[in-house]
Amino acid sequence: MQFTNPRGIAVCLLIGFSALSPRAFSQVPRTWQDNSGKFSVQAVLISQTPNTVRLKTAAGQVINVPKARLSQSDIDYLESSGKSAKKRSASDAERALDTSLAGPPIQRQSEETLASFLKRVGSPVFIDRRGLNQAGIPADVPVNSDVAAASLSEQLDTVLAEKQLAWYRLRTALVVTSIKKAARDSIEVFAYRIPIPRNDFSAVSQKLQSVEPSSWEAMGGRGSVVPLPNFVVIRQTGEIHRKLAQQLQLRPIPHRFVHPLDNAVVAIELDNGTLDEFAEQLQSQINRKVRLSESLSTDLAITADLDQVSAADALNLVLGQIDCQWLERPNELEFVPADYAQEQLEQRRVNVPFASTPMASLVVNAIMTLVEPSSWKPLGGPGQIQPIGGKIFQVSQSQPTFRELNQLLADLGGAG
Numbered sequence: 001m002q003f004t005n006p007r008g009i010a011v012c013l014l015i016g017f018s019a020l021s022p023r024a025f026s027q028v029p030r031t032w033q034d035n036s037g038k039f040s041v042q043a044v045l046i047s048q049t050p051n052t053v054r055l056k057t058a059a060g061q062v063i064n065v066p067k068a069r070l071s072q073s074d075i076d077y078l079e080s081s082g083k084s085a086k087k088r089s090a091s092d093a094e095r096a097l098d099t100s101l102a103g104p105p106i107q108r109q110s111e112e113t114l115a116s117f118l119k120r121v122g123s124p125v126f127i128d129r130r131g132l133n134q135a136g137i138p139a140d141v142p143v144n145s146d147v148a149a150a151s152l153s154e155q156l157d158t159v160l161a162e163k164q165l166a167w168y169r170l171r172t173a174l175v176v177t178s179i180k181k182a183a184r185d186s187i188e189v190f191a192y193r194i195p196i197p198r199n200d201f202s203a204v205s206q207k208l209q210s211v212e213p214s215s216w217e218a219m220g221g222r223g224s225v226v227p228l229p230n231f232v233v234i235r236q237t238g239e240i241h242r243k244l245a246q247q248l249q250l251r252p253i254p255h256r257f258v259h260p261l262d263n264a265v266v267a268i269e270l271d272n273g274t275l276d277e278f279a280e281q282l283q284s285q286i287n288r289k290v291r292l293s294e295s296l297s298t299d300l301a302i303t304a305d306l307d308q309v310s311a312a313d314a315l316n317l318v319l320g321q322i323d324c325q326w327l328e329r330p331n332e333l334e335f336v337p338a339d340y341a342q343e344q345l346e347q348r349r350v351n352v353p354f355a356s357t358p359m360a361s362l363v364v365n366a367i368m369t370l371v372e373p374s375s376w377k378p379l380g381g382p383g384q385i386q387p388i389g390g391k392i393f394q395v396s397q398s399q400p401t402f403r404e405l406n407q408l409l410a411d412l413g414g415a416g
Contacts, residue, residue, distance in 0.1 A: 105155035128177035135178035168238035190252035360387035
């Protein structure tokens with residue numbers, strides 16, 4: 001980073017990165033000074049940890065400064081500002097988003113930009129600029145939030161639909177994109193506890209598929225429903241899952257997140273930033289090295305303003321904008337092209353908690369229906385699954401698909 005002394009001489013200080021805490025809400029710039037009194041910088045406080053502050057200069061540069069290098073007046077300011085250095089957990093962030101969506105709508109305004117409206121939501125929101133651009137919708141499109149709604153969720157539905165936009169949620173963040181792209185990207189698998197009278201699943205299936213019939217496989221859509229012991233599992237868009245709750249009063253079993261990056265909380269701020277900058281911000285917070293594949297272009301412009309989101313959400317949102325994926329290597333992550341990630345198959349033995357030898361074929365069909373169907377061999381993909389005996393199956397798949405499979409099995413195993 002650079003502090004500037006009174007004579008205008010720029011002095012470079014080498015500063016290490018550290019885990020970032022909740023972002024500051026004040027956007028008022030102030031003069032920060034080092035403890036020698038010789039160097040200063042005009043900047044806004046973004047966030048802090050017990051040992052580090054993160055500042056954004058007037059030129060837009062984000063810098064990290066050890067508190068040990070700050071003046072006493074800066075330390076006093078941090079203490080009096082009340083900006084806690086304590087991170088929320090991913091579970092806390094998830095519950096806060098649940099509460100926000102179910103809570104009252106935000107203050108109505110007859111006209112404002114999309115970005116302004118979403119900023120007032122108060123929860124992490126990722127604007128899918130790529131999806132908007134493909135649909136010919138500018139990111140600064142004017143919206144009217146002066147609509148009748150009983151909750152923030154309903155307000156989002158109405159405001160965005162008027163502009164051919166839609167929203168869906170990840171664990172800790174909302175995503176706003178075009179209606180078409182939301183239908184493609186927001187597919188999620190949830191397990192439900194639904195009674196099946198007299199074991200007549202056809203009646204249950206028919207009732208479920210009465211909600212937006214064209215969205216289900218039987219009518220050419222992407223949604224599917226599979227009966228399993230003790231559960232009915234549904235693969236559908238976020239919008240249809242919400243409509244199942246509204247129209248049929250169904251509530252899914254909450255996801256049981258077990259991957260370490262699902263439970264690590266990060267803050268990412270990129271304004272036309274590069275992939276290298278994203279990797280640098282991320283690795284400083286998850287304490288794992290992040291490496292870029294040599295085949296990736298590093299000059300792609302990335303914009304994201306995500307505070308207190310899970311590392312997995314940040315990875316999937318940012319990399320999804322540039323057709324990339326993340327692979328886990330020993331002690332590090334690697335960013336690779338999405339096509340390459342799907343081609344790299346791994347062989348694993350998987351324990352399926354609800355399986356048994358007599359129902360092996362049912363389990364195989366259920367997994368291939370619910371977890372990335374196009375990635376399996378019957379539909380032209382490379383993935384394969386074979387029963388070995390009892391609850392154990394031999395699976396050949398890519399890491400991204402294994403992550404989805406592991407999430408499904410964690411949900412079913414944890415709710416059993």
